[in-house]
Each structure stands twice: as C-alpha cells, then as structure tokens.
Amino acid sequence: MLLAYVAPFFRRSFNFGSVVGTALGAAFIVCGSLWNKMSFSLQKGVSFFALVTVVYLVLTAYVIMRSPGNRATNQRVLILLGCRVDGDIPSPALEKRMDTAYFFLLANPDSVAILSGGQGRDEKISEALCMKQHLTYRGISSDRLIVEDKSVSTYQNIKYSKKILDELGETEAAIATLDYHQKRAELICKKFGMTAYAVSSRTDWLFLLSFVLRESAALIREYVVK
Secondary structure, eight states: OHHHHHGGGGGTOOOHHHHHHHHHHHHHHHHHHTGGGSOHHHHHHHHHHHHHHHHHHHHHHHHHHTSOSBOOOSOSEEEEEOOOEEBTEEOHHHHHHHHHHHHHHHHOTTOEEEEEOOOOTTBSSOHHHHHHHHHHHTTOOGGGEEEEOOOOSHHHHHHHHHHHHHHTTOSEEEEEEEHHHHHHHHHHHHHTTOEEEEEEEOOOHHHHHHHHHHHHHHHHHHHHOO
16 A cells, blocks of 8 residues: 555655555554554454545545546537646646647547646646647647636636636536546536536556545545535
C-alpha cells in the first residue's frame, strides 16, 4: 500500500489521496512491526480497520470507475476541465485530458472548447492558458478555444463554464477529463441543469489508487452539499 501511494510522487503527482494513502501505508507497516507486542484487542482493532479500508477502496473504486467512459458524439461544445500545472508544464493528468480534447476537436471540426482552469499559487500560468498553448501548438485554431481562467476547483470549472455555455445558447456539452473524474463532473453538471456527455481519458494505473481515494472524499462532499 505504501509503494502504491508513494510511487505517484516520482511522476509529479501530489494530492490529498496520495498523502492519506502514504500515511495509511506507513501506519500499517508500523502496526505490522509491533504486531507481537500488541494486545489481542488492539490486534483485532487494527485488523478490522484494515478490512474496512480495503472494502472502502474497492467499493469507491467501483462506483467511481463504472461511469461511462465515452458517451460524447458530436456536441457543439466541449468543456476541458483543468488540472495541475508544474510551473508552466502540464502535469501527466492534464496531458491526458488535453489529448482527449484534441482528438474530440479533430473529429468534430465545428465544435468549440471551453478551457477551464485558473492559476494556482505554484503555477506560473493558468491551467486554461497552458491548455490553449498546447492545443494551438498541435494545430487547433485559437478561434475555437474559449479561455475560462478564474476557477480553482471542479465545481467552479463547471459553474463558470455554464455561464459561457449559456452565452453560446447551448444546454449540453461534452466533458473532457480522466475516467475517475467523470462521476463527480456529471454530478455537478446536473446541479447546474446541464446535460453532460463524457469523453474520458484512461487513468494511468500508477495514479489510480491515489486519485480514487481523493475522489471518494470529494464525491461524498458533493452528495452532502446541495
């Protein structure tokens, strides 16, 4: 477990899930090394907690990953959800999202894309600008790219993109993001009365556990907060 959650650090992936997973893995190692010194009651408690942790990860992974991988067809608007930028270099997750958006725009030459993502404290440029630079470099006309660079969360990504969608006279959009992220994106879209069609990129297995752990906490929040 420790290896599974530490590995993403070496590929420039750092998030809530990787931190919590690393802490849990380290805690289980400490418990294992002290196992023979524990009381039987404490051993049962640790074993129960480990079982609950595994069941929680399996169930949340199932709920998150069973969202449709790709339901978008020829929607006129694509919303590309932002992700972390390392200075001015896109993170591996953002690269995958941009690849998905790129191929969608190629297949649908009449569509436009809303590039949604603000600038974090450790980012030299906004996520939206990073996405625009990447897509125009690959040959997508800047006239087809609408920059939304104020949002700092998935909720704001969709909230601010909805305003642009209204200005375009559209009520539906293709949502380009990673597969683990689609469930929450679709849930937020429903809150704003949008019809969302997933166009997903596959998550690298190295990052999957950390993203699932982070996303499970975020999903719970979305279900609780109306």
